[in-house]
Amino acid sequence: xxxxxxxxxxxxxxxxxxxxxxxxxxxxxxxxxxxxxxxxxxxxxxxxxxxxxxxxxxxxxxxxxxxxxxxxxxxxxxxxxxxxxxxxxxxxxxxxxxxxxxxxxxxxxxxxxxxxxxxxxxxxxxxxxx
Numbered sequence: 001x002x003x004x005x006x007x008x009x010x011x012x013x014x015x016x017x018x019x020x021x022x023x024x025x026x027x028x029x030x031x032x033x034x035x036x037x038x039x040x041x042x043x044x045x046x047x048x049x050x051x052x053x054x055x056x057x058x059x060x061x062x063x064x065x066x067x068x069x070x071x072x073x074x075x076x077x078x079x080x081x082x083x084x085x086x087x088x089x090x091x092x093x094x095x096x097x098x099x100x101x102x103x104x105x106x107x108x109x110x111x112x113x114x115x116x117x118x119x120x121x122x123x124x125x126x127x128x129x130x
Contacts, residue, residue, distance in 0.1 A: 004030035004128065005069065005104050007113035008038040008096075015042070015062050023129060027112055034066045035103045037096050069103040078102035082122055091121060101125050 004027060006014065011034055013019040014027075046059050071079075079102035086093040093101070097118050104111045110126035113119060119127055 003109045005111045008041045009114045010112045035069045037099045075106045078106045
């Protein structure tokens with residue numbers, strides 16, 4: 001089974017059960033992955049919303065079902081390259097989006113996102129959805 005990185009927007013909707021059926025069908029043909037950034041963003045959102053212990057633990061358990069892509073020196077190099085390219089082209093990229101894209105580019109895994117415009121034009125990044 002091929003791997004697919006889930007952007008935070010897709011992962012959040014998948015967790016909440018609000019993802020459209022056609023999107024669920026598309027992503028179900030892949031093995032989903034989360035980046036360290038998406039994990040952090042989801043946990044931050046739960047903390048900011050002041051989720052209770054039970055609900056927060058349920059989120060942690062849901063996250064643990066997915067392999068996680070972490071940063072390393074190669075991902076850091078990919079991040080620096082795509083951030084610099086975005087700045088040079090006049091299309092700067094949000095740092096967290098850049099980390100997610102760098103994880104994808106470095107591993108050659110496609111990204112499922114509803115925010116296609118945030119990632120368009122990144123060399124070596126394959127986008128699904130959006």
